[in-house]
Each structure stands twice: as C-alpha cells, then as structure tokens.
Amino acid sequence: MSAERHSRAMRGLAPGRIALALLALALYALPARAVEPDEVLADPQLEARARDLSRDLRCVVCQNQSIDDSDAPLARDLRILVRERLKSGDSDREVKEFLVARYGDYVLLRPRFGAATFLLWGAPLLVLAGGGLWVLGVIRGRKVGTASEARQTASLPPEDEARVRNLLESGKPDPETRPDRG
Amino acid sequence: MVAELGQMALILALIAALYQGVFPLWAGLRGDRGMAQAARPAAFASLAFTAGAFAALTFVHAISDFSVLNVVENSHSAKPFIYKLSGVWGNHEGSILLWTLILTCFGGLIAMQAGKEDGLARTALAIQGLIGAGFLAFILLTSNPFARVFPAPPDGRDLNPLLQDPGLAIHPPFLYLGYVGFSAPFAFAIAGLIHGRVDAAWARAVRPFALAAWAFLTIGIALGAWWAYYELGWGGFWAWDPVENASFMPWLAGTALLHSLRALETRGVFPGWALFLAILTFSLSLIGTFLVRSGILTSVHAFAVDPARGIYILLILAIVIGGSLTLFAIRAPGLRSASRLAPVSRESAILLNNLFLVGGCAVVFIGTFYPLFAEIAAGTRISVGAPFFNLAFLPFMGLILLVIGPGSALAWKKGDATASLARLRIAGIVSLGFTLIALALYWQKAGAVIGGGLAAFAGLSTLTEFLRRIRPWRAGAVARITAAPARFWSMSLAHLGLALAAFGVLGAGAFPLESIRYVQPGAGLKVGAYEVLLKEVRPGKGPNYDTETAVFAISSGGRFLRDLRAERRFYPVRGMQTTEAGIWSRVSGDLYLTLGERHPEQGYVVRAHVYPLAGLMWAGAAIMGLGGLVGLGGIPGLRRQARRPAQAMKAAGMPASPAPAEQG
Numbered sequence: 001m002s003a004e005r006h007s008r009a010m011r012g013l014a015p016g017r018i019a020l021a022l023l024a025l026a027l028y029a030l031p032a033r034a035v036e037p038d039e040v041l042a043d044p045q046l047e048a049r050a051r052d053l054s055r056d057l058r059c060v061v062c063q064n065q066s067i068d069d070s071d072a073p074l075a076r077d078l079r080i081l082v083r084e085r086l087k088s089g090d091s092d093r094e095v096k097e098f099l100v101a102r103y104g105d106y107v108l109l110r111p112r113f114g115a116a117t118f119l120l121w122g123a124p125l126l127v128l129a130g131g132g133l134w135v136l137g138v139i140r141g142r143k144v145g146t147a148s149e150a151r152q153t154a155s156l157p158p159e160d161e162a163r164v165r166n167l168l169e170s171g172k173p174d175p176e177t178r179p180d181r182g
Numbered sequence: 183m184v185a186e187l188g189q190m191a192l193i194l195a196l197i198a199a200l201y202q203g204v205f206p207l208w209a210g211l212r213g214d215r216g217m218a219q220a221a222r223p224a225a226f227a228s229l230a231f232t233a234g235a236f237a238a239l240t241f242v243h244a245i246s247d248f249s250v251l252n253v254v255e256n257s258h259s260a261k262p263f264i265y266k267l268s269g270v271w272g273n274h275e276g277s278i279l280l281w282t283l284i285l286t287c288f289g290g291l292i293a294m295q296a297g298k299e300d301g302l303a304r305t306a307l308a309i310q311g312l313i314g315a316g317f318l319a320f321i322l323l324t325s326n327p328f329a330r331v332f333p334a335p336p337d338g339r340d341l342n343p344l345l346q347d348p349g350l351a352i353h354p355p356f357l358y359l360g361y362v363g364f365s366a367p368f369a370f371a372i373a374g375l376i377h378g379r380v381d382a383a384w385a386r387a388v389r390p391f392a393l394a395a396w397a398f399l400t401i402g403i404a405l406g407a408w409w410a411y412y413e414l415g416w417g418g419f420w421a422w423d424p425v426e427n428a429s430f431m432p433w434l435a436g437t438a439l440l441h442s443l444r445a446l447e448t449r450g451v452f453p454g455w456a457l458f459l460a461i462l463t464f465s466l467s468l469i470g471t472f473l474v475r476s477g478i479l480t481s482v483h484a485f486a487v488d489p490a491r492g493i494y495i496l497l498i499l500a501i502v503i504g505g506s507l508t509l510f511a512i513r514a515p516g517l518r519s520a521s522r523l524a525p526v527s528r529e530s531a532i533l534l535n536n537l538f539l540v541g542g543c544a545v546v547f548i549g550t551f552y553p554l555f556a557e558i559a560a561g562t563r564i565s566v567g568a569p570f571f572n573l574a575f576l577p578f579m580g581l582i583l584l585v586i587g588p589g590s591a592l593a594w595k596k597g598d599a600t601a602s603l604a605r606l607r608i609a610g611i612v613s614l615g616f617t618l619i620a621l622a623l624y625w626q627k628a629g630a631v632i633g634g635g636l637a638a639f640a641g642l643s644t645l646t647e648f649l650r651r652i653r654p655w656r657a658g659a660v661a662r663i664t665a666a667p668a669r670f671w672s673m674s675l676a677h678l679g680l681a682l683a684a685f686g687v688l689g690a691g692a693f694p695l696e697s698i699r700y701v702q703p704g705a706g707l708k709v710g711a712y713e714v715l716l717k718e719v720r721p722g723k724g725p726n727y728d729t730e731t732a733v734f735a736i737s738s739g740g741r742f743l744r745d746l747r748a749e750r751r752f753y754p755v756r757g758m759q760t761t762e763a764g765i766w767s768r769v770s771g772d773l774y775l776t777l778g779e780r781h782p783e784q785g786y787v788v789r790a791h792v793y794p795l796a797g798l799m800w801a802g803a804a805i806m807g808l809g810g811l812v813g814l815g816g817i818p819g820l821r822r823q824a825r826r827p828a829q830a831m832k833a834a835g836m837p838a839s840p841a842p843a844e845q846g
Contacts, residue, residue, distance in 0.1 A: 064421065105562060105563070109566070116560045116564065117556070117564065123548045124575075127541040
C-alpha cells in the first residue's frame, strides 16, 4: 500500500478530481517512522555520518522527505545502501556520487553548485549585495521631498510636528504646502 | 435544504461583493458621492451572507448530512463532534470558504472605519470587495462545498486522522486570519496609490490590520510547527516544505511591513517602500494559497490537485499582482519621504532590518521555486531541500538578530551610535562570553552556537532597553509601566519572543539526542540522562479508532521521576495510523517518546529523543503573538489613549516634553 501511495505521489497532476483530492489528503504529512533499530550501525561515528548523509538525500518517490524522515520502502533500502557503502569505506562524497549516478541530481536535497544552480547558490549574496547598494543609495541620496504628503493634514498629529520642525530647521520653504490647507 | 440555503447565500454574497467593489470605483470616477456610500452596507451584506454560507456548511457537517458530498468525503458518523466542526475547514472547499469569510470580516472592519473616514478607506473597501468577489466566484465556479450526492451513502469516509487533532483544528483559522488579514494593508495600498496619499495618516490606518494579521500568522505558523512536532512522531517541526515556505514568506514580508509602517508613521520616511511591502505581503499570501491548491509544487500539504482550480487561482494572482505592481510603477515615483534620513537613526536601522527580512524572503522564494525554474529552463530535475534553506536562509536570521538590539536602542531622526552601543555593553559582553564558551564545547556546531549567541544578544538587549525605561528598582516604576506606550510593550515582547523562539529552534534542531531500539515490555533504553523503562503496552478503543498505549517509567540516575505515555492509533475507516508522542516538557528540554511497530521476537520499536530547549519555541512564538496583539491596544479608537500623557510622564519622573528619542 505504501509503495503505491508513494508512486502515485510522483505523478502529481493526474486527472480525476475527487479521487485525487482524497489521495492528496491521504498524503497529507505521513507520520514518519523512519530509521528502524535493525538498520542502526554498531559504530556510533559511522552511524552519525550515515544520519547526516541521509538528511541530505531525498526519498525520490516521496514528497519533500529525506530518506532519514521517510518510512517508504525505497527510503529504507537507500538508508541500508548508504550504510553498506560507508562500512565498505566510502567517503561521504563517494556515497553521494554513487547515488547521483543512480538517481540523478534529484536525489540531492542540497543541490551541487553548477551551471544549473549557480543562480540558486548565488541568490543570498546577490540579494544582500543588491539590497545593500540600494540601502546605501537611499541613505546617501535622501532629499527633503514633499510631493504628496503636503496635501494631507487638516490637523497636525504629533508625528507631523517632527516634519514641521525639520522643515523649519532646513530653512527651505515647503514648495507644495498650500496655506489654505494648513 | 440547508445546503441550498448556503448555496444561495454564497450567490448573494458574490452580488454584494461585486456591488461593494465596482460601484464606489465607478462613482469615484464620476464624482458621485451617494453611490460611493453604498459600499459600506454592501460590505456588511457580503459579510453576513458569507457567514450564513459558512454557518450552513457547519450545520450540515455537525448533523452529518451525508447527502452533501463535502460531508461524505470528510466526515464520519462516529467522528468526535469537535472534529465534525473542524472538518468544515479540513478540506479544500471548506477552507477556501473560511478564507473568504475572513476576507469579508476584514471588509467589515474596513467598512466600520470607512464610516467616519474619507475616501481612502472607502476606496480600500472597494478593493477588498473586488478580491472577495474573485474568491466567491472561485468557490461557486470550481469549489462548491454544497454539492449533493444522490443516493446519499450510509456513512462518510472520515476526515484524515492526522487532522483529527486539537492543534490542527485551530491551525488553519489562525493561519488564514494572518494570510487574509494582509488583504487590508493591500487594499489600503491600492487606495493610497489611487489617491496619491501615502503618509503618516495612511500608516496609522493600515497598522492595526497589519499588526493583527501578523500576530495571527505568527500564532498560526507556530501551531502548525507544534502539531508537526508532536503528531508526526519524530520531533520535526519545520521541514522547509513548499507549503510551509508559503506561510513563512508572507510572515517575513509582513514583519518588514510592520517595521516600515512604524518608520512611516513616526518619521514619514519610505512611503513607496511601505506600499510595496503591503502589496508584496498579500501577493505572497495569495501565492501561498495558490501553492497549496494548484498542485504545481506537489507537497505533503497539497489539498486538491486540480488544474482547473490552479488556472483560476493563477488568473486571480496575475490580476492582483500584475495590476497592483503596474499601478505601483505608475504612481509610486510621485511619492516622497517627508523628512531627511540620517545614516545613524532608528529609521536607518529599520531599513537594514527590512533589507535582511526581504532578502531572506527572496532566498526562500528562490529556493522554493528553483526546482520548477530549473526544470523549465534547463530541463534538469533538481531538489532544493532543508539543507539548502538552513545554509542559505539562517544567516539572514542571524543578521536580523544582530541588528535588533542596536537598532531599537537608536533614537529616531538622529541617533547616537556610541551611546546606544554603550548601553548594550553588558548584553554584548555576556552573549559574547556565552558564545565563546559554547564554541569551545561544541565547535562542530559552530553555526548553531553563533546563532544562539546572536539570539542571546537580541534577547538581552531587549531586556536592557526595557529595564532602562521601566527602572523597576526606582520609585514610580508602576507609573512608568502604565505610561509606557503599547507599542513599546509590543516591540519588547515581540523581540524577546523572537530571541526565545530562536533559542528553542537551535536547541531542538541542532542538539537533539536519540536512541532507537527494540524493547520488550519490562526492558528499557537510555537517552541523554534519562533511563526509559517500557512497563506495558495496553490495547484500547477510542471513539473512532483502535489504540495501543505504551506506559513508560522515566528515571534518571536510578531515581524514579514519572510515568509517560505514548500512543499509536489505527483509524479503520481510512486505514491509517497516527502516533501520539509522549512528551515531557521541561525548561531544559523535552523528553520525547514514540511507540512503533511490534516485531514478534525483538519487541516494540521505541524511539526516544531529547530535544533541548524545545519548549522555548512555543513560549517564544506565544510571546511574539502576544506582542502583536498588545500593540493593538495602542491604537486610538480601540483603546482610549492615555489621558494627559505629559502628566503621567511627570509623575513617572520623566521630562514632560516628549523626548526626541521616543522609545518603542
């Protein structure tokens, strides 16, 4: 039952509204009872490495679950496979390469840096750099402008007093302030 | 009969919403005031009819009327009554109706303002009406909750057992109050653009809505995380699932909006930016709704994978986001700040805060949609999962925690960086010391430790500034407490809550302990400082499920501490199992036990975890939500403003004239 559930999930956009709505509800966050006691390695260091690796590997028939979180049979197979490779002396990198050769980049929850992902990995820096320049621009180039806000204010709320004070200090007339509107 | 009444109410609500949306705008063009006035009663009518439809759906669920398809698909005669009620929104049709009901409620709130207000609120009301009409038409055209089945089946198919839980019963309403609440700032943003008026008064009109929406969204997200934590059976609380991201992005943008509204209200700066954030926040809320329902990013949360609905929501999205951004591009260049911006001032700090919040939001957005983008553009299938988000997003959170303290210690207009930082020296030294000691102990987890140090700095800075203002050790503290404006309380609570929640997330996320064993009754296992003994496993029966309850005896160092129960339930109608973890929450952390399958020879699978500081996540989120709601108290009209604030300040031993360095 579980296998069918997970493979149906792969197809996503299939027809059949009610059945699918129900299926989608059934898929709603399956309780994850992942690692079974018989999978756990005797060597705690190797087991810790296996757990860390498992969290980076996608259960390829599930929806957004790592093999560490999923109770799908395939996830269990992959967990055991990861542990076998580790026991036979593979490095973490070799384990990942082995799985990528088998399932493609899709299996990696932390995508590798490359032609298809440089925008993704560059995003945080680009966002910070672009935003930082913009903030600098705003702080440097701020002018006393008064296009729209002068049209408001029948009475002066306390916030606007600061503005008036500011105008007085700057010594410049508020070009758009109309006397009749105060 | 009741279902048909509900259906009719929906149609009437649509007509009222159309009236509310179309006529005032048309009247505005023609300068007809009488026509514009009609928007208010139309808004109340739309609210009343939508509420009527919702009541009708609740009624057919409550009496288990299995001639209604929605009830058949999501209910069962043996389901506990409370879940018959929450089942109303535990499905696509009902949840979108709840969404629309909340939208019309906010419409009603704007209508109450529009009575005494000028054109701004009335135009906002019209925009709100148009959005409501869009969603009511969506319900009637693609998602009718009142569809009948003939012949009626003898019983229903039950609600997904995972949804039969108190946490998840109230999670969607809070989340929607948050999502949909941001429709009001959006409507005001469009109105502001139309009227060309975005100033302190505009910010004052928008702030209560933004504040309420933010508080509800905070609580809604926390409830979802809490539910995942105790119900899914492995202590996970945040998986960076697309739908979780969909609720988190409006939260980030909405937090930025709240801060920029504050700057606009006090100093008249960044009007265009605040407008943009109001548009962005609601757009992200709509995208969230779209993500859940369209199936474009199928995730564990996907409600209804149906292309017709997806296309309709995509259409709404295109109109709302495209239209508002076009209007923004045309009108926003005419907006100017009302005052000069000093590089060292509270408003500059808020600009920095906005940069980090919106930057983090952009990273989450890019990560969420990147697989789709890569597949379309490059034809490669890749996954972007939790490891990416932790690495790419959490540094933004760190930056936010870093600027909270110094930023809120700066004065408006022109701050004194040296004096402000000097006030925070104790907070800085303590958190730096903490970080260095923790680094020496846990150098492998440097990222989490540094995050903890930054959270400590944010929390201690907030406390420092709070104590500096209240000075509980000097006479007159009570007067100072009552004189402190609600916004000061609001800010202090929200910042403190964030710091606590960050501590909890880092503790439970980065320092969990775990032990997974086969255990026979009478035997046990160890996790952390605890010895866990499985005393017995009892079978039992719930109202609509069979259950096995494991009773554990918890001891530490041979000393018995308490019993703890964990449950495994089987719901026969859906053939599904759920786990009810046994959780013992202590200040230092949670002991978390689950019962798994039974293997004939080896015994039961028992998973025991310790999640350090986990309780702080929920406490912190609750304090943040409280902070948001407390802020509502400072809004004129909701509470009478403190009488003669000058006298109250004098009594509190403060200068009578409002100090230029206004706090809060």
